[in-house]
Amino acid sequence: xxEDKLESLLQVYPSGRQEYxxxxxxxxxxxxxxxxxxxxxxxxxxxxxxxxxxxxxATFYNxxxxxxxxxxHFQLCYGTACYLFGASTLLQELESMLGIKDGEISDDGIFSxxxxxxxxGCAQAPVVAVxxxxxxxxxxxxxxxxxxxxKLEESISA
Amino acid sequence: xxxEIEINNKPVxxxxxxxxxxxxxxxxxxxxTLCSMKDFVPTGMCRLCVVELEGRDMLIPSCSFKVxxxxxxxxxxxxxxxxxxxxxxxxxxxxxDDCLYCERNGNCELQQHAEDMHVRERxxxxxxxxxxxxxxxxxxxxxxxxxxxxxxxxxxxxxxMQIATFSFTRRGxxxxxxxxxxxxxxxxxxxFCGQCVRLCPTAALADRVNFSEMQVYFHDPxxxxxxxxxxxxxxxxxxxxxxxxxRNINAVIHSILRKIGFEIVFDTxxxxxxxxxEMCGDFLNRIKQNGPFPMFTSSCPAWVKYVEQSHPQFxxxxxxxxxxxxxxxxxxKHVITRQKSLLPDDIYLVSILPCTAAKFEAxxxxxTLMGISDIDSVITVREFIRMINMYGIDVHRIITEINxxxxxxxxxxxxxxxxxxxxxxxxLKTLSYFITGQVTxxxxxxxxxxxxxxxxxxxxxxxxxxxxxxVNGMSSVPVLMQLLAERQxxxxxxxxxxxxxxxxxGGLPLEWTVDTAKRSMKYLLDWAETDxxxxxxxxxxxxxIYKNYLNVPMPSEFxxxxxxxxxxxxxxx
Numbered sequence: 001x002x003e004d005k006l007e008s009l010l011q012v013y014p015s016g017r018q019e020y021x022x023x024x025x026x027x028x029x030x031x032x033x034x035x036x037x038x039x040x041x042x043x044x045x046x047x048x049x050x051x052x053x054x055x056x057x058a059t060f061y062n063x064x065x066x067x068x069x070x071x072x073h074f075q076l077c078y079g080t081a082c083y084l085f086g087a088s089t090l091l092q093e094l095e096s097m098l099g100i101k102d103g104e105i106s107d108d109g110i111f112s113x114x115x116x117x118x119x120x121g122c123a124q125a126p127v128v129a130v131x132x133x134x135x136x137x138x139x140x141x142x143x144x145x146x147x148x149x150x151k152l153e154e155s156i157s158a
Numbered sequence: 159x160x161x162e163i164e165i166n167n168k169p170v171x172x173x174x175x176x177x178x179x180x181x182x183x184x185x186x187x188x189x190x191t192l193c194s195m196k197d198f199v200p201t202g203m204c205r206l207c208v209v210e211l212e213g214r215d216m217l218i219p220s221c222s223f224k225v226x227x228x229x230x231x232x233x234x235x236x237x238x239x240x241x242x243x244x245x246x247x248x249x250x251x252x253x254x255d256d257c258l259y260c261e262r263n264g265n266c267e268l269q270q271h272a273e274d275m276h277v278r279e280r281x282x283x284x285x286x287x288x289x290x291x292x293x294x295x296x297x298x299x300x301x302x303x304x305x306x307x308x309x310x311x312x313x314x315x316x317x318x319m320q321i322a323t324f325s326f327t328r329r330g331x332x333x334x335x336x337x338x339x340x341x342x343x344x345x346x347x348x349x350f351c352g353q354c355v356r357l358c359p360t361a362a363l364a365d366r367v368n369f370s371e372m373q374v375y376f377h378d379p380x381x382x383x384x385x386x387x388x389x390x391x392x393x394x395x396x397x398x399x400x401x402x403x404x405r406n407i408n409a410v411i412h413s414i415l416r417k418i419g420f421e422i423v424f425d426t427x428x429x430x431x432x433x434x435x436e437m438c439g440d441f442l443n444r445i446k447q448n449g450p451f452p453m454f455t456s457s458c459p460a461w462v463k464y465v466e467q468s469h470p471q472f473x474x475x476x477x478x479x480x481x482x483x484x485x486x487x488x489x490x491k492h493v494i495t496r497q498k499s500l501l502p503d504d505i506y507l508v509s510i511l512p513c514t515a516a517k518f519e520a521x522x523x524x525x526t527l528m529g530i531s532d533i534d535s536v537i538t539v540r541e542f543i544r545m546i547n548m549y550g551i552d553v554h555r556i557i558t559e560i561n562x563x564x565x566x567x568x569x570x571x572x573x574x575x576x577x578x579x580x581x582x583x584x585x586l587k588t589l590s591y592f593i594t595g596q597v598t599x600x601x602x603x604x605x606x607x608x609x610x611x612x613x614x615x616x617x618x619x620x621x622x623x624x625x626x627x628x629v630n631g632m633s634s635v636p637v638l639m640q641l642l643a644e645r646q647x648x649x650x651x652x653x654x655x656x657x658x659x660x661x662x663x664g665g666l667p668l669e670w671t672v673d674t675a676k677r678s679m680k681y682l683l684d685w686a687e688t689d690x691x692x693x694x695x696x697x698x699x700x701x702x703i704y705k706n707y708l709n710v711p712m713p714s715e716f717x718x719x720x721x722x723x724x725x726x727x728x729x730x731x
Contacts, residue, residue, distance in 0.1 A: 037339060040338070040339070040730070041730060044730065044731065050316065050321075050322030050325070050338070050347075050731065051338035051339070051347075051730035051731060052322050052323060052324060052325035052336075052337055052338040052346075052347075052730065053316070053322060053325050054338070055325060055327060055336075055338045055339050055340075056325030056326050056327045059327040059328045059329075060327075060328065060329050066339065
């Protein structure tokens with residue numbers, strides 16, 4: 001049960017201690033890949049921090065997400081090098097192929113898309129990572145093929 | 159300890175501990191500010207109050223520096239003025255620029271500063287803020303594109319009201335003030351107190367204005383327009399317009415409302431008496447059933463919502479009697495209509511209050527019975543003043559309708575319910591009558607002592623001793639909760655969410671201050687002193703109303719028109 005998981009996760013942090021906000025958020029992100037709404041409610045009560053403040057802190061950092069990751073989580077690098085090598089074209093293509101925008105998840109839960117800062121693969125720009133696996137020097141046709149393959153595998157009509 | 163510093167080449171005596179801004183304001187030098195709030199720790203966020211300090215390369219924000227002996231300050235040097243002007247120009251760079259159609263056109267602080275700085279051309283061009291307007295809530299409209307991130311709403315909401323609906327989210331250019339998880343205000347933990355609306359320098363937070371809806375009914379031949387206002391509104395207008403004390407303010411307000419086009423005009427005093435009687439009904443029932451105690455007042459809609467969402471375990475403690483403003487609606491729709499041989503549906507009732515949360519209260523489903531809402535539209539004093547201007551009424555020269563008879567047999571409770579401690583005083587007086595059978599002359603609590611945030615005392619009535627707590631402002635609610643956790647001998651708790659109760663309400667004129675609140679409170683108390691009927695049970699009309707129009711005993715036994723219920727709210731707190 002997710003609720004039980006959260007309780008055991010919160011046990012580590014003493015109640016009412018605001019300084020544990022970020023470690024607790026990191027634990028949640030680690031656990032579910034995102035920070036669920038119900039968990040924020042519980043965390044607010046546990047650490048005695050208003051939910052709006054938690055949300056304010058969490059959105060300050062890029063590392064926290066509020067929507068779940070899809071089965072295939074696409075991370076598109078939008079760092080300087082990748083941008084120069086056409087990341088914006090790749091983004092356009094990804095958005096239209098997956099039917100979702102940055103920070104969203106497809107209705108069937110298969111795809112999610114995240115556009116982020118530098119992923120650290122500047123030498124192989126442009127870079128797209130799928131579930132943490134890096135694909136460098138990516139051309140438009142390669143990207144299209146990659147998405148089509150996944151769709152075939154998941155038997156989604158293109 | 160005093161010493162001298164130099165301001166604009168002149169020596170000035172200052173006290174240790176004062177900030178530079180305080181000194182400047184004291185000696186008559188106006189310095190623009192956007193983020194500073196009286197009695198709050200300065201944040202130095204807006205940088206508008208910068209001054210030049212000899213020996214420092216950078217300009218410093220005067221709000222967050224305390225005076226020291228060596229200081230030589232220039233408040234309006236060319237460098238300072240250029241800096242201030244640039245800040246305003248930068249704030250305007252991404253502002254939506256729809257001033258002419260803006261809710262705050264003419265009384266916007268940003269607009270005023272731009273005017274003072276003589277900004278006459280668009281020197282800095284940025285992308286316009288484009289955000290959706292949050293119109294979800296019945297009381298407060300949030301338009302983030304007009305937000306200049308001064309942080310006043312965030313601070314008043316968390317530091318004073320203890321609610322923290324808003325927080326700064328995201329960062330850099332994407333920073334915006336939002337409720338938790340970007341939820342709309344309606345599904346957030348906002349209690350609609352409206353303090354943020356009064357503080358917002360722009361129209362990022364504004365009232366929901368009900369003019370257009372109301373005006374439709376002015377032209378509806380099937381509806382008679384009715385309006386009710388609390389005596390507090392009279393006191394606020396008297397202070398706001400500086401009426402001469404010799405004038406009959408009730409007559410003036412009646413005349414204003416008649417000129418606007420309302421046919422039926424009455425004040426809420428009678429409803430306040432009904433509320434007192436019904437509160438006693440609930441309390442006596444609690445005594446019979448041995449609890450649950452303490453009974454909380456439920457006349458402050460902001461406090462009611464706070465209990466529903468943050469302390470659902472206390473919902474059963476809320477008094478089930480409707481608030482006086484809602485009861486005024488019941489009185490209009492079920493008593494006045496019958497006196498005038500009308501149907502409840504035949505009138506459109508507008509209620510004028512210094513409160514934004516009342517808009518929310520009037521919209522609660524519990525306040526509509528068989529398709530008839532107690533109140534059709536709530537407007538704030540702020541909107542009322544605008545209406546006075548719209549209908550071209552000169553309040554000082556208006557010819558009052560002197561033939562009208564304003565005397566009612568209502569007691570002073572209507573004048574006191576809007577003051578911290580007033581509800582308690584009148585409730586205890588009424589209760590004492592129901593328990594001992596006699597009207598008492600003495601007062602239980604001094605309503606003139608309003609500087610205190612929380613008061614606690616014991617009251618002896620017959621064989622009973624009751625513990626009473628009066629809370630003035632949400633800032634003392636944590637203390638109250640602590641008290642309730644430790645003690646079992648508290649029977650009655652009055653809470654008014656705003657500081658200075660309704661005289662510090664969210665629907666007051668924008669330029670309202672603590673001093674004006676105190677002065678208008680004095681009006682109310684003076685009126686209350688000259689009134690002859692001191693206890694709701696002495697109100698002869700009240701008995702007649704109960705018997706002939708409401709057809710219920712007095713107090714009614716949880717009559718569904720006079721009582722309400724509360725629900726738990728699942729929101730982010």
